[in-house]
Amino acid sequence: MTxxxxxxxxxxxxxxxxxxxxxxxxxxxxxxxxxxxxxFVTRFYLLxxxxxxxxxxxxxxVTSVLLLSSFCMxxxxxxxxxxxxxxxxxxxxxxxxxxxAFLGGVVGVEWPTAAREGLTASSGAAGAxxxxxxxxxxxxxxxxVLFLGIVLNNGRRGLYSxxxxxxxxxxxxxxxxxDVVWIFFYPALYLIGTVAGG
Amino acid sequence: xxxxxxxxxGVIVFILLAVLTGAEFWIAVATQAWSALFALALLxxxxxxxxxxxxxxxxxxxxxx
Numbered sequence: 001m002t003x004x005x006x007x008x009x010x011x012x013x014x015x016x017x018x019x020x021x022x023x024x025x026x027x028x029x030x031x032x033x034x035x036x037x038x039x040f041v042t043r044f045y046l047l048x049x050x051x052x053x054x055x056x057x058x059x060x061x062v063t064s065v066l067l068l069s070s071f072c073m074x075x076x077x078x079x080x081x082x083x084x085x086x087x088x089x090x091x092x093x094x095x096x097x098x099x100x101a102f103l104g105g106v107v108g109v110e111w112p113t114a115a116r117e118g119l120t121a122s123s124g125a126a127g128a129x130x131x132x133x134x135x136x137x138x139x140x141x142x143x144x145v146l147f148l149g150i151v152l153n154n155g156r157r158g159l160y161s162x163x164x165x166x167x168x169x170x171x172x173x174x175x176x177x178x179d180v181v182w183i184f185f186y187p188a189l190y191l192i193g194t195v196a197g198g
Numbered sequence: 199x200x201x202x203x204x205x206x207x208g209v210i211v212f213i214l215l216a217v218l219t220g221a222e223f224w225i226a227v228a229t230q231a232w233s234a235l236f237a238l239a240l241l242x243x244x245x246x247x248x249x250x251x252x253x254x255x256x257x258x259x260x261x262x263x
Contacts, residue, residue: 026253026256064219067215067219070212070215070250071209071211073250074208074249074250075205075208078201078204078205081201082201082204084201173251173252176250177251180246180251183239183242184239186222187235187236187239191222191223191225191235192226193230
């Protein structure tokens with residue numbers, strides 16, 4: 001086998017691996033989404049046309065932050081796909097910071113505020129649903145932030161290129177998935193129905 | 199696809215998502231129409247799945263990385 005033939009075979013092998021990796025990632029996303037679908041259905045089963053009493057301005061703010069983070073993640077992915085390492089690092093870092101801001105908004109501000117107003121995990125169905133939905137989602141945001149940190153660190157070490165950046169694509173897809181979940185959770189928790197007691 | 203085209207598409211999707219989120223908030227305050235809120239959430243999720251998550255690439259090696 002000549003060197004050129006071997007290189008072509010390696011390249012074909014790598015492309016096949018990418019297609020398999022994508023399938024695996026999407027199967028993981030599909031299985032993970034069932035957890036969130038379960039929580040979403042639980043919210044409507046237990047609360048019906050009621051919702052927890054929450055800070056509307058904060059809800060809209062954290063939603064906007066997560067939306068903006070998805071945009072930045074997309075920009076980071078497009079940048080590395082075209083060999084623009086500098087913008088890839090900048091936008092990955094911004095995405096990570098926005099993820100931390102989202103966590104701060106939900107866990108650091110919304111949770112204590114809700115608790116002060118009597119909404120706790122054990123105060124009733126509304127509290128249980130609110131803390132379970134936001135808690136499970138926040139845990140995914142946290143793992144996404146850790147994933148972003150790993151990708152950022154590897155990116156700084158020059159491990160990704162326009163040709164090879166599967167980890168960046170996987171991280172971006174996971175991050176966007178977390179955003180998709182919030183797209184459904186935001187109206188379910190903050191917008192739909194009338195305010196319920198704790 | 200050219201980098202500029204991809205970046206521009208990302209901006210357009212972001213603007214659409216922001217407008218739809220604003221519409222959601224307005225609908226919730228003004229009408230409380232469940233069906234409209236669900237429809238908007240589905241539309242937003244579809245945009246993210248199609249243009250940010252590239253669901254069309256599933257099963258292919260497109261992108262070459």
